[in-house]
Amino acid sequence: MDSGARGSTRDLRTLVARMRQIVGDGWVYTDAHELRTYESDGLLQYHAVPAAAVLPGSAQETAAVVRACAEAGVPWVARGAGSGLSGGALPVPDGVLIVMSRMKRILDVDLENQRVCVEPGVTNASVSAAVAPGFFYPPDPSSQIVCSIGGNVAENSGGAHCFKYGFTTNYVTGLELVLPDGELVQIGGKALDPPGYDLLGAFVGSEGTLGVATKVWLRIVPSPETVRTLVAFFDSTRDAGQAVSEIVQAGIVPGAIEMMDQLAIEAAEPMARAGFPVGRRAALLVELDGAARECETRFEEVTAICARCGSDDVRVARDSAERDRFWKARKAAFPAMGRISPNYFVQDGVIPRTKLPEVLARIEQLAGEYGLIVANVFHAGDGNLHPLVCFDSMIDGQAQAAEELSGKILEACLAVGGSITGEHGVGVDKKKHMPKMFSEPDLDCFQRLRCAFDPQGLANPTKVMPTPRLCGEVPGPYRQHPLEAAGLAERF
């Protein structure tokens, strides 16, 4: 939006001085070389320099910083670890970047209630580490060693285990928030179902547009008794997809069920050395976890289903070292792409699981049309595709062609009733695709929520919505309803 109309340089100088008072001189950065670290998040093709980056050390400081921004009319963006893949933490030029990385204390580990309370800068992996071995925190994005719980909350992050266990939103029981006007508010806590509207549900996944999370209460769960892992190889992704369907139809809920296509196997194997046979069309990694007895019985069923669906090569991990190798192959697929292609985009689309063969065929056709290579890795249980679109930015026009092809893949997902993002969020990168998934009234309805939290439009203003929107006044002065006049009810 028009940054010119928002605070002049002089106003910004006043704001910076005020922020220095709030957090201390050392925690406000304004020099170009200091700000460079914060120009991009994990999606490096976007970059912008904020006017200042501020690192609050507490919820109160965060609230004071946000209030100062609100009073100065200066937009701000919260940033966790900056691992986001949709440009969500991309700074607003001339705005303030509020970096949560100093707030990384684990405040309370309450195993009796199966809750953990953390500051937002705590990494995802350290939550599970804090409650091991009896318990764990299930949402496990591949970036879990670096990404922050605050970022997870904002993106509603998932991971390989979310088909069975659910996403961040299913684990957040409480939040302390700084609202865009600088007010500090707690919603929920250790108990489920706090009274009133489900503000937790509204906030999780809101991509930093409704406020800053300064404290997060998370539910943890008992660690499974057993984990059994296998990988099965197939002659076609269709057969592998059929196996996925039959496993789910049999009432089996695998902890994880991941698929790689031929190109992904070929790229990953030299790096992971898991012994995956190069040349096979599909690999299906299935992991069952849970109660030992149930797991054993179900594991035999899964093995039989894979064989029945055409796999002549089912390998069961004999020990945890072998299990780790299988996972290494799956997780190597992303970085390994770097070996076979100078550049690549990671796409994130979702389809109904049964449409897998159709959509994969369409992706292959599109790749052919564009003369580009697309490898596929996906969370097969929930239909979340991660096509890796390979290109060489040194070849004129290829980056643009790859970007266009990536967009076409999303359209293919939408054509079968899917979604433009399963876990990476809309951010700045996908806002142009929002109107393909949502109508104007749908977007207007989203905006109502945003305006309820942020009528000034200062919280991460250039994200999620395809076009900038202002918040109108709430229609009319507050009218008392006759029921209220009669003393029968108040307010709502």
Add this chain to the structure above:
Amino acid sequence: MRPGSIEEASVAMRELGAAGRAMRVRGGGTKRGWTSVACEVELETSGLAEIVEHNEGDFTAVVQAGVRLAAAQAQFARAGQMLALDPPLSGDGGEPAATIGGVVATADSGPLRHRYGGVRDLVLGVTVVLSDGTVAKAGGRVIKNVAGYDLGKLFAGSHGTLGLIASVSLRLHPLPATHATVQAQGDDAAALAGAAARLAALPLEADCLDLSWAGGTGSLLMRYSGPTAAARAGETTVFLGELGLADADVTEDDDALWATQRAAQRRDDGGVVVKVSAPPSQTGAVLAAVEALGGQVVSRPALGLAWVSLAPDDDLGERVERLRAALAGAALTVQDGAAHVAARWPAPAPAALQVMQRIKARFDPARICAPGTFVGGS
């Protein structure tokens, strides 16, 4: 008023909004006792009664608000599937009239919440109609999706105060073919609650874990499903024995047991049902408070949720307040019998209430949607 389509509902809502006429949505009419506030107009959802999609291979469905939950379950069951939501379907043990829309709008839940989560965890998307006639959708029809705000969660449990939930898309689960339930009795509430807490801390992957307590005695019930259900239930009896609950037994013919647990969440005789939401470690305190008050309770100890049921009495309002005082820190909401109690809702934090009021003002600018039925007095 009974719109036969979402378009008709939109016209109706717009006209009501323009005229400023207070309206309330009526689904199966099974929770009329949950509010004592009358509205000028009732908008019935019985004309929005289509199961729009049942995508068997994808374990998803799109269902209009007026579809009865029982009817939807019957259809899903034919494909070996279920919506993992099992709230009580009627208030009086009569016809199972509860509709999908009503269950979502009240975020009601039953024993299956232990494993599968509540309404908020199973709704993938919504189509809503606002009081200015706007028809909007949010979420999607796939089980994983983070595009746009999750308005499905905002509307779930909003008690019709933000607008009409016209249809929802849902995640389904496999319908287990076999079940087995362990049941143990006891007359020491603290011991029962303690045993439940021990079970909840183990990776047992049970479908349900309930307690019930009334008149100095109670029971613990744990239900397993799947091919090894009976064997796992057997192992649990041994564990319970070690915890001092000696004569736990296992039954595979357990539907009636769980129907009783669900039914105990409701009351239509002039008494009151209070939903208690607390940290799980409070379960023992909840049972003790109920014992002191002379009521009965169904508790989901791993969730920290309980439904306290008080028989008709002259001072129900005062007894609810005593319960609130005994369980300070827990949130107590009156469900059945709201007319007998002055304060139906617990007070949310003032700052949170302000956000809720701002949401209400944006979504229902005409302020016609069930005024007076929600939190904050409200």
